[in-house]
Amino acid sequence: MTTRWRGVMAGAAAVGLVVVPLGAGSAGALDARPGASSAVAAATPAADGFPKLTPAVAAELDAAVREVMTRARVPGVIVALSAPGKGEYVRAFGVADKASGAPMTPGLNMRIGSETKTFTVTALLRLVDEGKVGLDDPVGKYVAGVPNGDRITLRELADMRSGLFNYSADEGFFKALTGDPERSFTPQQLLAYAFRHPVNFAPGAEFEYCNTNTVLLGLVVEKASGSTLADYITDHVVKPAGLKHTVFPAGAEFPAPHAHGYTNQTADGKTADATDWNPSWGWAAGAMISDLPDLRTWAKTLATGTLLTPATQAQRLKVSAAGDLPDTGYGLGIFNVEGWIGHNGSLPGYQSLTVYLPQSQATMVVLLNTDIAHEGAEPSALFGEAITKIVTPQHVFRLPAQPEPAT
Template structure:
């Protein structure tokens, strides 16, 4: 889970990299040390505010932390254009396709429990999936199932644009996807599809016997000390929250989308979090270890998660609900009004979180990627975030945009 211009991903669109990936070039020596001294901090302040002015971004939150060393945590601009309240790093924000990292974590926990097998057909666990005897759980998590992405359906897009406050059930979303033939045979190539993660959310519910939001709260949020993170069951967002601005409207007018119902994204893109919580989550996600030293996932399962495969987009690889871009591992996400980048550079022991309260991208493409590119050019010039537009984690592609066609992966 995500934006709507191109129907591929990095989330949660959405990307990122694994240093564990076989055959990857070693990091530049020394081993990726990053320093954030006052001179670098001032350069970042100036560059970020310049980009905001040029791109017309209302508010940006940026956190860059180096384990046991320096940090750079700033918020620029406003969280609410109506009141002028400044954006702050503890405000709640919608994180789009970063949601996928949590949903797939739940699936992998069930794998560790022996209740789900990654290479079993999805039909083992769920009925009614076209071609479900041939599509594995692993292929759903890797974005290699071939199932049509429901957020590309023109009729669904028109319905959503006409009434963004409508509530959607997971089955309604799947019914839209399943009206379309598969885009390719399972495993033939990589293609971002929110349909995959919605199915995996239902798998978690079926096997665990719990609603997805309850399972995540008990088994992921609480153990990971994520007090401000949630999967909402409606349109509410806890305060204080960042207002998000979008022009995904019938007349193209820019409006406040913070109260739009994110149920259309559900397991693929509906979650809420904060910069502070994402700062804690990203190292846990990438290492597989909880803050107290316990394991989020078993080492073998975590290694499978980080087995990155080509996507057909330059410098972008994808694992199990996690991605890699030029050394950065994690996910990004976009949905109406909100954009997020939540990634880690293991070589430098660096975590980067960016939130932007607009998806009015215009000529600049993804605004969150624009800010991430600006930051990494200054701080980690050997590992610059430069996400191809066709690899964005778009949840709601524009109906007029032609679908991206990634090259088949080798």
């Protein structure tokens, strides 16, 4: 529920790297015409590899999004693509509320899951630039009681190489969350689920996407700044980035208007409405809320490092192999998949994908109201792949499906 990285890595709860889907509906800067010619023909040669977002291209994107939506049974999705001089594609498909049939629209607030990590790590890097923390400081300097805390560095936490156990994969945690999805968790309670397990490997030895890492970084931000994590992110990341509707909630509050979210991350495996579930269990790793306009702004801010010094942004972008994911690397709270830089998110009821392609200065944002996998694949990843096959065939966003457990 709080994080998976190949669609938010594995774990009972997810909040992680995922790609986002599109759905069936309308509303956007481009109108698709039924009789439009093939987008493939209309899209060709662009020096930067990104086509003009003509009505023909929009029609092909519409069809691709609807196909994924039908195949993966996604209730609703919002998609936006843009690049300088190429136009915009902004669409909302499907429904925001299955009970009322209210349509999905581009202006809805959405839970963004592990995209929260990009804000938490940016907050940490702002403190690095202020000289208040060092990336190679041991986490034990700021947080007591961490296994290997004298050896695990803040850098290793941010790039998912600490070796600590992922609390959201703990059976006790899963039972506690699904037994009472509206309960509140403290960061210390989350860490207790992780620290009852032995470490998985020595610091720096491997890549393993893990919510425990980012919760610890949230505590480091609080210790070094003297502020709550929510306040520091709001004052030093959200506001300087010019974001208007991005919030770090204290509990289950969810600004209106918002989409309802649907999940099968339940005690009995049945689909449920998770709209009002308390995201405190994700905290620094997955609790935040945003909307399409803010995430379109954030995609470029994150990838180009406008809130950081050039030296710190250069360190952030030094991605290294993310396990067995081909052509994919993970850096300091950021990934690079075939040139697309950003992060995805997944938690019960919602998935998101916010990425930027520097070569074309292109932005892609996908927001959907389900986290239910399709044949082991995150629906957000399916959308990301389908969209980029059309607009950037040399840079296809791919995250592999994970095998589903035998039943």
